[in-house]
Amino acid sequence: MAVRAAVAGASGYAGGEVLRLLLGHPEVEIGALTGNSHAGRRLGELQPHLLPLADRVLAETTPEALAGHDVVFLALPHGHSAAVAEQLGPDVLVVDLGADFRLKNPADWERFYGSPHAGTWPYGLPELPGARAALEGSKRIAVPGCYPTAASLALAPAYAASLVEPEAVIVAASGTSGAGKSPKPHLLGSEVMGSMSPYGVGGGHRHTPEMIQNLSAAAGETVTVSFTPTLAPMPRGILATCSAKARDGVTADAVRAAYAKAYADEPFVHLLPEGQWPATAAVYGSNAVQIQVAYDPAAHRVVAISAIDNLTKGTAGGAVQSMNIALGLPEETGLSTIGVAP
Numbered sequence: 001m002a003v004r005a006a007v008a009g010a011s012g013y014a015g016g017e018v019l020r021l022l023l024g025h026p027e028v029e030i031g032a033l034t035g036n037s038h039a040g041r042r043l044g045e046l047q048p049h050l051l052p053l054a055d056r057v058l059a060e061t062t063p064e065a066l067a068g069h070d071v072v073f074l075a076l077p078h079g080h081s082a083a084v085a086e087q088l089g090p091d092v093l094v095v096d097l098g099a100d101f102r103l104k105n106p107a108d109w110e111r112f113y114g115s116p117h118a119g120t121w122p123y124g125l126p127e128l129p130g131a132r133a134a135l136e137g138s139k140r141i142a143v144p145g146c147y148p149t150a151a152s153l154a155l156a157p158a159y160a161a162s163l164v165e166p167e168a169v170i171v172a173a174s175g176t177s178g179a180g181k182s183p184k185p186h187l188l189g190s191e192v193m194g195s196m197s198p199y200g201v202g203g204g205h206r207h208t209p210e211m212i213q214n215l216s217a218a219a220g221e222t223v224t225v226s227f228t229p230t231l232a233p234m235p236r237g238i239l240a241t242c243s244a245k246a247r248d249g250v251t252a253d254a255v256r257a258a259y260a261k262a263y264a265d266e267p268f269v270h271l272l273p274e275g276q277w278p279a280t281a282a283v284y285g286s287n288a289v290q291i292q293v294a295y296d297p298a299a300h301r302v303v304a305i306s307a308i309d310n311l312t313k314g315t316a317g318g319a320v321q322s323m324n325i326a327l328g329l330p331e332e333t334g335l336s337t338i339g340v341a342p
């Protein structure tokens, strides 16, 4: 019998990407689609690329509209998921694409999001140590942020193998869809085209505590993170350049071996052959993660670079992958590692 899935926030970028993937998922039947300011509108007006759903009309995001589904994806702004989730009942699989249930430490949540902490759910980044087991059979999933997905997958093997000191420097460029679909002055085409610019510099970005949480868990000790996000003139993609000081005695061969071992059996994470570097264009629209790692002997640092599509592996693809695990379906169902080129 088909898995019946609803998507709240179907008019947004993340909800739209969930729907694009679910349309190709053989086990899923798409049920209710809800919105907020666009409730009552045809999906075809808002997401013209989702042709098979063009005549579906968005409902208001209410418990009644979302009732009667096996899975509910919440692609809502931060702070809106808890109130919806608590109306859905313990037997429904709720997959939250927002940040509300990602962090374990309530103080981190309050500092970066400025509201009371709603709780912590199993974390939807299956490639991290222990994460897959926590997702199996779970009825609640917190999908990671897009930058933490890219940065954590780039550096976790180095920490898990004790190759680097507990201080990481992460500089990541993101496409503009990461900021969502609602209009923002700094995202006007004339501001973004032909320019790159940093934001959230100096520890201010809300993804910093999520990266610290993931890398500290991999390291078994607290890792400090200096994170600088930058906005790149492209619609999708994240390129994360991550480095950490190597521990004494670390060699290039040891670094390569640790990454090869960590990702040998992962269907979506590809450690590239030596000399080949990750590129956002290669993972466009796919759930793949490209990773390359190098040891810089002069600076005595390990440098790991990852590329993802922020909307696919960074959001909706990670959500569908985690849903598959929670439901006991083959993890790759409905997900592609094939990019779009050029």
Ligand SMILES: NC(=O)C1=CN([C@@H]2O[C@H](COP(=O)(O)OP(=O)(O)OC[C@H]3O[C@@H](n4cnc5c(N)ncnc54)[C@H](OP(=O)(O)O)[C@@H]3O)[C@@H](O)[C@H]2O)C=CC1
Pocket (backbone or CB within 6 Å): 008, 009, 010, 011, 012, 013, 014, 015, 034, 035, 036, 037, 038, 039, 061, 074, 075, 076, 077, 078, 080, 097, 098, 099, 144, 145, 146, 177, 178, 179, 180, 181, 182, 310, 311, 314, 315
């Ligand atoms: N974009 C990305 O790369 C990533 C996004 N995410 C997360 O996914 C979630 C959605 O982000 P994104 O799609 O980018 O944002 P968008 O702004 O593109 O979409 C937001 C969606 O939420 C709906 N919405 C807005 N306000 C409310 C409300 N008060 N109650 C119910 N629904 C509401 C909107 O409906 P309407 O349009 O009808 O008003 C729209 O469908 C966020 O939590 C975001 O952090 C996570 C990782 C990456």
Ligand SMILES: CC(=O)N[C@@H](CCC(=O)OP(=O)(O)O)C(=O)O
Pocket (backbone or CB within 6 Å): 097, 098, 099, 144, 145, 146, 147, 174, 175, 176, 177, 178, 179, 180, 229, 231
């Ligand atoms: C380019 C851009 O603006 N990106 C977003 C991150 C998107 C993401 O992962 O979001 P959530 O944590 O909101 O789910 C930002 O920096 O706020």
